[in-house]
Amino acid sequence: RVFQVRWSRYNPYYLEPEADKEKYRIPESELSEEDREQRKLKALRPIKAAAPDLTSSVFNDPQISKFVNMMMQDGNKVLARSVITQTLESIKRKQVERYHKAPDAQKEEIECNPYTIFHKALENCKPVIGMVSVQKGGKYYQVKLCGSFNKACSIFNPPFFVQVPTPLTENRQRFLAMKWLITECRDNKHRRTHMYEKLSQELLAAFANEGNVVKRKHDLHKMAEANRAFAHYRWW
Amino acid sequence: MALHRLNCRLPFRCTLRQTRPFHGSGCGHPLRAANQAAAPIESVRDVFRTSEGDPACHSEQHLGRFYTLQPAELRSLFPHGLPPRYQQQIKTFNEACLMVREPALDLIGCLKRADYTQPSLRYLLYGPKGSGKTLSLCHALHYCSSQGWLIVHIPDAHQWVKNCRELLSSSFNPSRLDQPIQAAQWLRNFRVTNEPFLSQIKTTERYVWSKRESTDAQRPLGELVEQGVLRVKSSSDVVGAVLKELRVQSKAGAFRMAVAVDGVNALWGRTTLRRTNKSPVAAEELTLVHNLRKMVKNDWHGGAIITTVTQTGSLYTPSSAYLPQELLGKEGFDALDPFIPVPVSVYSEKEFESCYQYYSNRRWIQHPHGRAEEGKRELDFLCGKNPSLMEKLCGFL
Numbered sequence: 001r002v003f004q005v006r007w008s009r010y011n012p013y014y015l016e017p018e019a020d021k022e023k024y025r026i027p028e029s030e031l032s033e034e035d036r037e038q039r040k041l042k043a044l045r046p047i048k049a050a051a052p053d054l055t056s057s058v059f060n061d062p063q064i065s066k067f068v069n070m071m072m073q074d075g076n077k078v079l080a081r082s083v084i085t086q087t088l089e090s091i092k093r094k095q096v097e098r099y100h101k102a103p104d105a106q107k108e109e110i111e112c113n114p115y116t117i118f119h120k121a122l123e124n125c126k127p128v129i130g131m132v133s134v135q136k137g138g139k140y141y142q143v144k145l146c147g148s149f150n151k152a153c154s155i156f157n158p159p160f161f162v163q164v165p166t167p168l169t170e171n172r173q174r175f176l177a178m179k180w181l182i183t184e185c186r187d188n189k190h191r192r193t194h195m196y197e198k199l200s201q202e203l204l205a206a207f208a209n210e211g212n213v214v215k216r217k218h219d220l221h222k223m224a225e226a227n228r229a230f231a232h233y234r235w236w
Numbered sequence: 237m238a239l240h241r242l243n244c245r246l247p248f249r250c251t252l253r254q255t256r257p258f259h260g261s262g263c264g265h266p267l268r269a270a271n272q273a274a275a276p277i278e279s280v281r282d283v284f285r286t287s288e289g290d291p292a293c294h295s296e297q298h299l300g301r302f303y304t305l306q307p308a309e310l311r312s313l314f315p316h317g318l319p320p321r322y323q324q325q326i327k328t329f330n331e332a333c334l335m336v337r338e339p340a341l342d343l344i345g346c347l348k349r350a351d352y353t354q355p356s357l358r359y360l361l362y363g364p365k366g367s368g369k370t371l372s373l374c375h376a377l378h379y380c381s382s383q384g385w386l387i388v389h390i391p392d393a394h395q396w397v398k399n400c401r402e403l404l405s406s407s408f409n410p411s412r413l414d415q416p417i418q419a420a421q422w423l424r425n426f427r428v429t430n431e432p433f434l435s436q437i438k439t440t441e442r443y444v445w446s447k448r449e450s451t452d453a454q455r456p457l458g459e460l461v462e463q464g465v466l467r468v469k470s471s472s473d474v475v476g477a478v479l480k481e482l483r484v485q486s487k488a489g490a491f492r493m494a495v496a497v498d499g500v501n502a503l504w505g506r507t508t509l510r511r512t513n514k515s516p517v518a519a520e521e522l523t524l525v526h527n528l529r530k531m532v533k534n535d536w537h538g539g540a541i542i543t544t545v546t547q548t549g550s551l552y553t554p555s556s557a558y559l560p561q562e563l564l565g566k567e568g569f570d571a572l573d574p575f576i577p578v579p580v581s582v583y584s585e586k587e588f589e590s591c592y593q594y595y596s597n598r599r600w601i602q603h604p605h606g607r608a609e610e611g612k613r614e615l616d617f618l619c620g621k622n623p624s625l626m627e628k629l630c631g632f633l
Contacts, residue, residue, distance in 0.1 A: 058605040058614055059633060089631040093328045096599050100330040113602040114632070 005049045014048045015041060019056045053077070061115065063122065063174075070178050086196035088114040091203060111207075121206035125177035125213045129224045130168040133161045134233050164233045165224035180213045181206070188212060282597065284590040286336070291344060291379035294336050300590045302333040305378065313381050315425040316391045317498075319370050321627065329598045335587065337368060339580045340375040346576065347379065347540055352492060355534045358541045358572060360500075363580035364558050366624030369544045370498055372580055376542055380494040385539070386433050388482065388495045388531070390422070393502035394549035396524050400509055403517070407446075408473050412523045413511070419471035419524060423464045426478070434458035437485060443477050445470045457481065476527040483531065486538035493539035495531055499550065500543040503529055504568030506552050529571065543572075583621040591623070595630050603633045 018024075028036065053065050064084060072080040091114040099110045111117055137157040168176070185198040205211025286301040288294060294303070310332050318326075326332045343359055350357055361369040381387055390396075396418055404414040427434065437457040444450040445467065451460055457478065464474030486493040497503075503525050509517040519525050532541055545563045547553055557563055564572060583591060592612060595601050605611040615633070619625040 058608075058611050059603055085632040092600075092602060092632070093324070097328045097330070099599060100328070112599050113604075115603060 006051055010048050013045060015045050017047050017050045017054065018042075019050070019054050019060075021056055063119065064115075066174070067118075067178055070175075071182055083195050083199070086194075087199040087203070088118070090196055090200040091117055094200070094204070117207045118203060121203045122174070122177050122181075124206050124209055125180060125217055126173040127168065127176055127217045127220050128173075129165050129221065130172065130176070131163040131220065131224060131227070132166045132234070134164045134230075135159055136162055136233065162230045162233060163223065163227050164230045165227055166234060177213075177217075180216055184213050184216075284593045284597070285333075291375060291382055292348075294341060294344065296341070298336045299338065299341070300335065300584075300586045302335050302590070302594055305332040305334060307332070309378070309381070311428075312431070313378060313387070313429060314374065315428045316421075317374055317377065317389050317496075321624070322371065325627070329600075333594065334371060334375055334378075335368075335590065336375070337372060337580075337587065339363075339368075339578045340372040343372065343376045343542065343578055344379045347376065350540065352489075352538050355537050356495075356539050356541055358532070358534055358543065358575040359578055360560055360572065360575045361542070361544045361578045361580050362558060362560050362563075364582065364622070365547055365555070366622050367580045367582050368623050369546060369580045372578075373496055373498060373542055373544055377494060377496050380492075380540075381429075383492070385492040385494045386482065386486075387429050388426070388479070388493060389429065390497045390528065392549060393497055393499040393525075393528070394546075394551070396522065397502050397505065397507040397509065397519060398551060403509060403511065404469065406472065406523050407470070408476075408523070412521055412526065413509075413517060414469075414472040414523050416468045416471050419475045420465055420468045423461050423471060423475060423478075427458075427461050427465070433491065434461060437481065437490075439477075439481055440484060445473070472523040475524060479527050479531050483536045487536055489538055491538075495539065495541045497528065497532060497541075497543045499546045500532065500572070501545045501550055501553075501563040501565075501568060503532070504565055504571065505550060508551055532572070543575075583623055583626070588616060588621050588626070591626065601630055601633055606630075606633045 026035075031039070053068070068077065068080045068084050071083065092112060095110060095112040095114075095117070099107055099112055102110060111120075137159050139157070139159070181199070181202060185195060185202055189198040189201075202211055202213060206214055284300070284302055286298045286303050288298060289303055289306065291303075310326070339361060343361075346357070346359065361372055363369055377387055377389060396415065400415050400418065402416060404416060406412040406414045435456045435458055438454045439451060439457065439460060440453060442450060442453050443460070445463065449463070449467065449470075451463055460474060460478055460481070464471040464478070482493055485491075503519060505519060507517050507519055507522070509522075511517060520529070532543065534541065545558075545560050547555060547557055547563060550563065553563060560572075560575075560577060561569055592601070592615070596607065601607060603611065606615065611633075615626065615629060619629050
């Protein structure tokens, strides 16, 4: 029987596991002070259980793992991972085919590495600035003035929301880019194409700064530019 | 020994920086060393390639190296014979390269030395899943075709015992079932492969297909094949007639015939097909299978029968089974006995190295770590030198 330990609340005393073999190969002399402290701690303190997708493989890529987790439905990581590997393979196949058919002069410009294409496409899809809804106005009630005037004045402002441009953190940008890619491929493509095919087309388009996801990012930027005046509504 | 090592190292001096010395520590093969010095035409950097395109001239010195198949030969020889992932690879790399491996070389050696007045020999390629049986078969077929033999190639016998939409009751023998679509498709591919023979070979007797259609004696085989392709309803019987003609006439010695069946264990296994009344169909009740069994029997001479037993695509067999006895069953083994078993194993060190260098050269291994020593060791560990696993892994690396 396997007990799920990873997602329970660990005592902060526990350290995170480090799977990268290169980090352990650096000799004592080349480490900085904090790293030397960390190494001493690792010998003394207990370490958390490793997550299921943590590998010491040289081919491990944290961004790809994140993308796989976001694509996963109903906990079917095997399916999500296989879709991603098929996507990478199909991107590579298209690019290598173009490479071999191109004349020598153009061969250098064709990027065949699916990982660089994925990272660059994700970069091109990340929005720089986002929008947040802020509530403005609120209910004001009738105020009766006493005395000689005997006139009631009332101010009634119903609550409304304005979209305020805000800076986005690194994590939020990456999340939005991946989310848009996945929803775009799931909703706006032809029903009969496979997911890996749709993803590879979208990633290659994003790599060249075309395609629907990059368009969505540009629309968000334009809206933020248009609502520039409301920026001072933000108090944080 | 030291002198041989020096001979081996000399051509590779400029490549020691980039690649490991291709011949490892046990490199004292005198023949190979002499031939290295004698064949400077081969580009020194592409150690994994050989310029020898004729399978008849392949020998031990070409072991582990890739030779290129010409596109024209490819289209005529293999309209349907190559595995789908290999076809994708040909399309991507813009060339068709096959590795020269030991099982194929053994087969070709036997084919060269066999006596064709004796009953035809049966060769059986077997091995674990993904070890290269189909491609070894294709290499042997390339040799046969280059020697001008007639090729009867059934790319996957498993396709004939499953997933058949239309099953017609045979007009020739009411207890049997016809498969018109599969038979017509096979006849079309047969026509593409054996164009020159279709006009040379003549039929020996008259075949009546229906009240109005018949093929007379002494007509070219091409007409018979046309009949099968056009009139799809009688195509299974046409296949039977064609096979019978070829068997009878190869004895006469006008041509040599190579019968290649991939997945011969399908002929003696179970099928997933059912009749319209939902009763299951046994393998011998299919016309195509019945005729093919007669073809694989060694009662004719003037050719060779090269077969593969494979678990991939087979029905009701455990996935760990790869030996002939397990996959053929008692009936199949007795029918195929005696045969020459040819074991096909996973890549050796040298072949793995060669394959890795070929993929690197063709820009297939793109991951920066994949090009380094560390990544190569990890790849070796992950795929266990299995050719198909390695291909799948390198796909996304």
